[in-house]
Amino acid sequence: EAQVTQNPRYLITVTGKKLTVTCSQNMNHEYMSWYRQDPGLGLRQIYYSMNVEVTDKGDVPEGYKVSRKEKRNFPLILESPSPNQTSLYFCASSIIPLGYGYTFGSGTRLTVV
């Protein structure tokens, strides 16, 4: 089954403790992206990647890092999480050219206390 898999689904952590949210897709998509979704603000892009070793900042990259060492994986790293990073995170992938629609992962609900 074609899918984007995120882990974990839920995570509660403490301020400053490094964490990684994994994302993997099995569709051989070139394009992958991370979003956060907050009430009243919609989906905001954090980082995206056009292909292996190619990453770019989205609208809200501060406090996040990503890597794309393999085509299928695009982990999101929070080196020192803060409470304002409490949010619902989605990983998504797409073929290129874009516009044919993302396939989204199921989401990761992160709470930083």
Next chain:
Amino acid sequence: EDKVVQSPLSLVVHEGDTVTLNCSYEVTNFRSLLWYKQEKKAPTFLFMLTSSGIEKKSGRLSSILDKKELFSILNITATQTGDSAIYLCAVVRSGNQFYFGTGTSLTVIP
């Protein structure tokens, strides 16, 4: 600044009603506009629009784009409780960035 604005923010209707959701945009180097439906989980793809005036249709849902006036509408006829969701509009620009609106929350009551 590129932006996508959806209206209304929230809508409550009775089953059987017809609704129209709006999405206006100001995005440079427009490539396409997408509609998604989000229930309690990940958004699912509904439509992609690239050309003005060509209606896309899927069952009771339809959508059209006006590239001159920079907006799109999503129509849902004969609404059902299963249509209750957040409907997201996204615009793709060249340079491979997506801009999402904040969404319209639709509640359909029996």
